[in-house]
Amino acid sequence: NAGVTQTPKFRVLKTGQSMTLLCAQDMNHEYMYWYRQDPGMGLRLIHYSVGEGTTAKGEVPDGYNVSRLKKQNFLLGLESAAPSQTSVYFCASRETGLATSDTQYFGPGTRLTVL
Amino acid sequence: AQKVTQAQTEISVVEKEDVTLDCVYETRDTTYYLFWYKQPPSGELVFLIRRNSFDEQNEISGRYSWNFQKSTSSFNFTITASQVVDSAVYFCALRNTGGFKTIFGAGTRLFVKA
Numbered sequence: 001n002a003g004v005t006q007t008p009k010f011r012v013l014k015t016g017q018s019m020t021l022l023c024a025q026d027m028n029h030e031y032m033y034w035y036r037q038d039p040g041m042g043l044r045l046i047h048y049s050v051g052e053g054t055t056a057k058g059e060v061p062d063g064y065n066v067s068r069l070k071k072q073n074f075l076l077g078l079e080s081a082a083p084s085q086t087s088v089y090f091c092a093s094r095e096t097g098l099a100t101s102d103t104q105y106f107g108p109g110t111r112l113t114v115l
Numbered sequence: 116a117q118k119v120t121q122a123q124t125e126i127s128v129v130e131k132e133d134v135t136l137d138c139v140y141e142t143r144d145t146t147y148y149l150f151w152y153k154q155p156p157s158g159e160l161v162f163l164i165r166r167n168s169f170d171e172q173n174e175i176s177g178r179y180s181w182n183f184q185k186s187t188s189s190f191n192f193t194i195t196a197s198q199v200v201d202s203a204v205y206f207c208a209l210r211n212t213g214g215f216k217t218i219f220g221a222g223t224r225l226f227v228k229a
Binding site for chain 1: 121124221
């Protein structure tokens with residue numbers, strides 16, 4: 001099992017450019033999440049999904065869009081990047097159910113810089 | 116509203132010292148989970164422990180121990196005989212049972228000097 005993988009690992013964008021971050025998990029988890037991590041602020045939830053075809057807003061959704069067309073993939077899009085979106089982005093998936101540890105597993109992160 | 120507070124921004128200790136990382140949480144729900152994660156300098160997030168709100172037993176795993184006190188809404192993490200490899204950012208987190216979202220504290224950066 002690869003667990004949770006993220007593509008790319010690093011990216012530099014110019015203001016106004018667009019990009020998509022890909023998260024993939026091979027654990028058959030229903031729930032998936034996108035977080036951003038900024039110094040001194042911990043992890044803040046951008047968007048999440050509770051199953052294929054569903055998405056919902058988290059704490060800081062503005063400027064981002066997501067899609068969950070396949071259960072194993074959760075895409076995070078930036079339509080017009082801004083310097084305030086410079087951050088480290090983490091994807092996570094979570095197993096659910098009484099027979100599970102109900103734990104979130106995180107990807108390795110994507111470091112995004114917007115100039 | 117849910118909230119997790121890690122008041123210690125940075126802690127610096129010398130190897131072999133014991134160190135306690137504080138975590139205070141707020142929630143209106145009666146059942147919830149508390150978590151600790153470790154983020155070493157390499158950047159990945161490593162799950163350390165999950166605690167159910169109805170289980171107030173302290174837990175020990177090697178040099179790590181956790182003290183959960185519902186009366187003070189605290190879930191503190193102690194590292195005994197710290198080592199340089201313990202240097203990392205540690206996050207405390209909270210999620211209501213059956214909830215979708217996990218709320219993270221701002222993290223405590225631990226430096227362990229040789």
